[in-house]
Amino acid sequence: MRTETRYQRQLAFSGIGPAGQERLARARATVIGVGALGTAIANSLARAGFGFIRLVDPDRVEESNLQRQMLFDEDDAAAGVLKAEAAAARLQRVNSGVSIEPIAARADASNIDALVGDVDVTLDGTDNFEARYLVNDACARLGRPWVYGGVLADSGVSMNIVPGGPCLRCLIPEPPPAGSFATPETAGVLNQITAIIGSIEAVEAMKIVLGSPDVRRSLLSISLWDAQFNAIDVQRNPECPTCGRLEHPFILFPT
Ligand SMILES: [Zn+2]
Structure with missing residues (x-):
């Protein structure tokens, strides 16, 4: 498939152009969590032509995921397939020109350096602060960028x-104590907010990889309703x- 045809709408965009598209083809990204946010992120990165995408999630597809996890279908839920592998297979059919590495494991203190250390950028598709603090520690220690994102209701x-x-x-500064905040199970989560935040994470990752001066510096907060x-x-x-x-307690003293 010709790059000029496949990516014409990105090549025509002034922020990317041919040089940017060529850089994206060499870009490497890790997505931690392949649920609602992670599927939106991975879908975006694969279609945009990120050269390598690592998908990390230990869970299997369930019926309640289908309302918002856009890479899965009823057959996936009935079979209880692994999210990382189902998402990788789907995206490989979407774009055979990108390399996708599914890892059906939980990110933890023992593997986090390997998961985030050899990529240009890591994207947050998780739903918990434990995982985010782990990514935060590893990326700070390794001098790597990552994109934080979270959704509720x-x-x-x-x-x-x-x-x-x-x-x-x-x-x-400190992880909120477990049980002190609402969760998607109790407060719900709309698929429109996961699609928006996932898209925002993906476009910021694109800007980070391209070295754009337009990488956002602020915390973006959206209330959709x-x-x-x-x-x-x-x-x-x-x-x-x-x-x-530089204490990195979530790596050195994992809970
Ligand atoms: Zn800090």
Whole structure:
């Protein structure tokens, strides 16, 4: 398949162009979590022509996933297939020109360096702070960028976490105690907000890979039901245990 034809609409976009598309073909990304956010992210990256995409998720497809996890269907749920493998197979049919590596395992302290250390950017498709703090520690220690994203009900947030800038623990210093906050099971989650936040994560990853000066610096916060979009400045905390004091407790002392 010819690049000029397949990616014509991206080649014509001034922010990408032929040189940008060629860079994307060499781009490497890891997506941690292949649920609602992760399938939106992976779908976007594969169609955009990211050269290598690693998909990390230990779970299997269930019926309740189909409302928002856009790469899966009823056959996948009935068979209980692994999300990482089903998403990889689907996207490989969408774009045979990209390399997709499914890893049906949970990201933890033992494997996180290998998962995020050999890629240009890591994207957050997780649904819990434990995994995000782990990614945050590993990326800070290895000097790698990652894109944070989270969704609940009709709302979502996203922030680019790049070396030298504020990290997730500058924003949220300690993980909220388990049980102290609403979850998708109790508060729900709309597939429109997961699609939007996933798309935002993917386009910011694209800008990071391309070295664009337009990589967003603020925390983006969206409430979809009342159509509120806000950009919030986040300052780096010099006492931050991850990017300030370099303690990385979620790798060194995993829970
Ligand atoms: Zn920090």
